[in-house]
Amino acid sequence: MTPTGTTRPTRPTTSAVKTISQGNHDAGANPLRVILRAFLTIWSVPKARIGVALLGVFVLLAVFAPLLAPYGATDNSFDRSEDMSAAHWLGTTAAGQDVLSQIIYGARVSVFVGFVAGLLSTIIAVLIGLSWGYLRGLAGDVINFIVNLFLVIPALPLMIVIAAYLQNGGIGMIVLVVVITGWAWGARVLRSQTQSLRSRDFVTAAVFSGESPARIVFREILPNMTSLIVGSFFGASTAAILAEAGLEFLGLGDSTTVSWGTMLFWAQNSNALLTGQWVLLFAPGLCISLLATSMSLINFGVDGLSNPRLREGATR
Amino acid sequence: MRYLLGKVGLLLLTLWAAVTLNFLLPRLMPGSPADAAIAKLAQNGPVSPSTRAAIEAQLGVPTGSAWDQYLQYLNNVVHFDFGVSYTFFPQSVASLVGTALPWTLVLVGFVTIVAFICGTLLGVLAAWKRGTWLDTLPTVGGTFASAFPYFWTALLLLFFLGYVAGWFPTSGAYGSAATPELTGTFLLDALYHSILPATTILITSLGGWILGMRSTMINTLGDDYVTFAEANGLHPRTVAIRYAARNAILPNLTSFGLALGGVVGGSLLVERVFSYPGVGYLLYTAVVNQDFPLMQALFLIITISVLLANFIVDILYGILDPRTRR
Numbered sequence: 001m002t003p004t005g006t007t008r009p010t011r012p013t014t015s016a017v018k019t020i021s022q023g024n025h026d027a028g029a030n031p032l033r034v035i036l037r038a039f040l041t042i043w044s045v046p047k048a049r050i051g052v053a054l055l056g057v058f059v060l061l062a063v064f065a066p067l068l069a070p071y072g073a074t075d076n077s078f079d080r081s082e083d084m085s086a087a088h089w090l091g092t093t094a095a096g097q098d099v100l101s102q103i104i105y106g107a108r109v110s111v112f113v114g115f116v117a118g119l120l121s122t123i124i125a126v127l128i129g130l131s132w133g134y135l136r137g138l139a140g141d142v143i144n145f146i147v148n149l150f151l152v153i154p155a156l157p158l159m160i161v162i163a164a165y166l167q168n169g170g171i172g173m174i175v176l177v178v179v180i181t182g183w184a185w186g187a188r189v190l191r192s193q194t195q196s197l198r199s200r201d202f203v204t205a206a207v208f209s210g211e212s213p214a215r216i217v218f219r220e221i222l223p224n225m226t227s228l229i230v231g232s233f234f235g236a237s238t239a240a241i242l243a244e245a246g247l248e249f250l251g252l253g254d255s256t257t258v259s260w261g262t263m264l265f266w267a268q269n270s271n272a273l274l275t276g277q278w279v280l281l282f283a284p285g286l287c288i289s290l291l292a293t294s295m296s297l298i299n300f301g302v303d304g305l306s307n308p309r310l311r312e313g314a315t316r
Numbered sequence: 317m318r319y320l321l322g323k324v325g326l327l328l329l330t331l332w333a334a335v336t337l338n339f340l341l342p343r344l345m346p347g348s349p350a351d352a353a354i355a356k357l358a359q360n361g362p363v364s365p366s367t368r369a370a371i372e373a374q375l376g377v378p379t380g381s382a383w384d385q386y387l388q389y390l391n392n393v394v395h396f397d398f399g400v401s402y403t404f405f406p407q408s409v410a411s412l413v414g415t416a417l418p419w420t421l422v423l424v425g426f427v428t429i430v431a432f433i434c435g436t437l438l439g440v441l442a443a444w445k446r447g448t449w450l451d452t453l454p455t456v457g458g459t460f461a462s463a464f465p466y467f468w469t470a471l472l473l474l475f476f477l478g479y480v481a482g483w484f485p486t487s488g489a490y491g492s493a494a495t496p497e498l499t500g501t502f503l504l505d506a507l508y509h510s511i512l513p514a515t516t517i518l519i520t521s522l523g524g525w526i527l528g529m530r531s532t533m534i535n536t537l538g539d540d541y542v543t544f545a546e547a548n549g550l551h552p553r554t555v556a557i558r559y560a561a562r563n564a565i566l567p568n569l570t571s572f573g574l575a576l577g578g579v580v581g582g583s584l585l586v587e588r589v590f591s592y593p594g595v596g597y598l599l600y601t602a603v604v605n606q607d608f609p610l611m612q613a614l615f616l617i618i619t620i621s622v623l624l625a626n627f628i629v630d631i632l633y634g635i636l637d638p639r640t641r642r
Contacts, residue, residue: 047456149333151574154622156581157599161615164603165345238463245465246585250600264468268589273475281475285468292463300459 038226041301048301054294058287061104062111071098073105073258081275090279093263094270102258103283109259110291113171113244117178118237124179125186125232130217130225132187133194147191150184159243163252170254174247178240186232193228197221231302234295241295245288260284319634327627334619338612339389343382398613403605409613412598417617419489420594423510424583427517431579432572434518435525439568440561442526443533444552455530458523466582470516470589477512484512487591509592516586521579528568536564566637573626580622 042048061068070089071078076096084091090099132143159177166173197203198221206220222229247253248261251269255262267273267280392398398409438458442451478486485491490506536542537560545555584596591597595614602610 145329145333149330149337152330152577152623152626153334153337153619154577154580156578156584157615157618160584160599160603161341161611162345164606164611165342242463242465246467246581249465249467249585250588250603252603264471268471273471273479276480278475281468281471285465285471288465288468289460289463292465293460296459296463 038230042298043301045301047297048299051294051297051300054290055298058107058111058291058294062107065105065108069098069101069104071101073097073101075101081270081277083277084279090283091277093266093280094272094275095266099263099280099283102263103260103287105258106260106263106284107287107291109171109257109261110241110244110288113175113178114237114241114291114295117175117182117240117244118233120175120179121182121236121240122186122229122233124183125190125236126222126229128183129187129190130194130222133191134198134213134217134221147184147187150181151188153181155181155239156243156246159247160250160252163247170257174244174253175240177247178243182236182239182243186236189232190225190228193225194221197224227302231299234299234302238292238295241288241292260288320631323627323630323634327623330623331620334623335390335393335616336386338616338619339386342608342612393616398616399609401602401607401610403601403607403610409610412610413595413613413617416593416595416598419592420580420583420587420596421621423513423592423594424517424580427514428521428576428579431518431521432525435522436529436561436565436568438522439526439529440533440556440564442530443537443564444556444560446534451530454526458526460523461519462521462523462527464520465585466516466520467585467589469520470513470586473512473516474589485509489593513583513586513590513592516589517579517583520582521575524571524575524578525568528571529564532567533560533564536560539563566633569629569633569636573629576625577622580618 039052043052065073074097078088078092078096078098080092080096081094082088082092088098088100090103092098093102128143128147132140132147135143158181162177162180163169163173166177169176194217203216203220206216211220244253244259245261245264248255248257248259249264249268251265253259253262255265261284263284264281267277267284272278272280396410398413401407401409401412404412435458438454442454445451474486477483485508489509490502491509495502539560542555542560545559546552550559583594584599586592587594587596588600595618599611599614599618601607602614
């Protein structure tokens with residue numbers, strides 16, 4: 001749970017003010033510079049810096065897996081259930097695969113699922129949260145009910161049931177299931193922020209200048225919520241990575257994929273507990289935790305973007 | 317009273333929606349339970365239409381229009397009639413769920429309350445001592461621990477404390493020789509078996525409470541009445557607990573209900589690791605064996621439990637914070 005839900009409304013940023021006075025041509029300001037500035041703000045928070053570094057390591061691991069891994073991920077030509085040795089730093093699995101190579105290749109699945117599912121959930125959350133916050137009347141009530149329903153229904157059991165019906169789908173199915181169950185939290189956070197921004201002067205000004213509701217929501221209000229949106233992206237990614245691992249651990253994914261979740265699935269099913277190969281259990285889980293932690297840590301910096309009180313070193 | 321009625325109305329509406337979702341899910345999905353059973357049979361040779369009809373009848377595949385099926389389903393749910401389990405034939409789904417539910421309710425309920433209390437206290441401390449190690453340690457530790465997958469914590473505890481050290485039993489909720497009964501020895505045995513699953517859930521869920529409480533507490537500490545209390549020269553501890561924490565705890569109570577869904581989900585994985593005979597392990601068994609009636613009923617029961625817990629928290633919130641009753 002990130003503290004994003006309690007951040008206070010930000011003042012309209014200069015870019016939004018510029019949009020009103022100068023029109024459209026400047027709205028995106030040079031995306032590279034905006035990204036660089038956001039990155040530096042996050043980087044200035046020590047906790048977030050650790051998170052960025054950790055995440056960077058995992059992304060590099062995923063991208064350069066074929067270069068970094070000593071062996072192929074599914075190469076099972078080695079002796080089975082070997083202990084740690086110079087040839088196999090983390091030993092081999094019960095099926096005779098190199099554990100270290102599997103860990104390195106496994107990063108691909110987790111990073112991919114985290115990124116894609118996080119992005120899709122965030123897009124849905126932005127679309128629903130913003131229009132829901134701006135709309136009044138019956139439509140708003142109906143969305144309110146649906147979002148609350150998705151919030152209270154326990155996500156993992158729902159995922160398990162859907163995954164069981166869709167039977168042995170691969171990563172695509174897992175992404176779909178995670179997105180279905182994962183968008184509601186972000187939508188709610190973004191909605192309350194939209195509601196509080198809606199009554200601001202710059203929105204009133206935009207209404208009086210005759211802008212369409214869609215334009216007001218996505219061009220005037222949206223830029224003021226960048227930190228919340230980035231925050232809900234990392235929140236959704238973390239949830240997605242944990243959910244993916246959980247589903248694969250239960251054997252609900254494609255168990256031939258090499259991922260940290262399936263590694264734990266095979267470790268439990270091949271009785272790594274009894275044979276004493278604790279690395280088989282320890283390493284994949286540690287990677288999942290570190291990847292998820294890196295995103296939570298980045299969120300400390302994201303919180304600071306919009307709420308000076310949460311910035312490190314600020315006095316109370 | 318109007319507040320209460322409104323909440324009850326919302327609860328009923330949500331319950332109806334959950335039941336309807338549960339009705340729609342299998343119908344939105346490709347294939348039917350009978351198809352799955354027949355697909356298994358078909359591996360051994362072609363399946364004749366009469367066999368197919370027999371299987372469909374045996375599995376209780378519904379007939380009639382969608383609307384009739386829906387009414388029939390609602391009627392069944394109201395009477396706790398969830399049909400017969402495929403895996404544990406001829407036991408009824410309702411009796412299976414009835415045996416499993418108390419284990420999970422006691423385990424998750426107890427641990428959640430302990431985690432909430434400990435987490436809130438640590439969060440208050442972290443916010444009050446901001447910038448010191450009392451803040452950094454629980455915050456970073458909590459962030460890291462809440463990123464642990466539940467099943468991983470469970471596996472590690474099981475391996476190191478169960479298998480290697482041999483301090484705790486490695487599976488089940490009570491010893492293989494014991495039979496469930498209300499005696500001191502049995503309860504002690506059950507308690508002993510529940511230590512590892514409970515610790516797992518506690519470690520993983522504590523962080524969320526610490527972080528949530530810390531963040532609302534920091535916001536509260538910036539409020540004028542806290543500054544005023546400080547300016548009046550009240551003892552810092554009085555300011556922290558009687559002024560700030562009391563108000564900061566309220567928003568956290570709302571997340572209590574929402575977080576419960578996550579804890580319940582996590583406990584499913586924990587039960588799988590420890591073969592703890594609760595709802596989660598039963599759900600796992602149902603999924604592995606494609607026991608769709610059992611799976612659906614379990615999902616519904618889990619959802620309803622979480623909805624009811626949320627309802628109770630909502631009511632409690634209304635009592636604690638009179639402003640919400642308006």
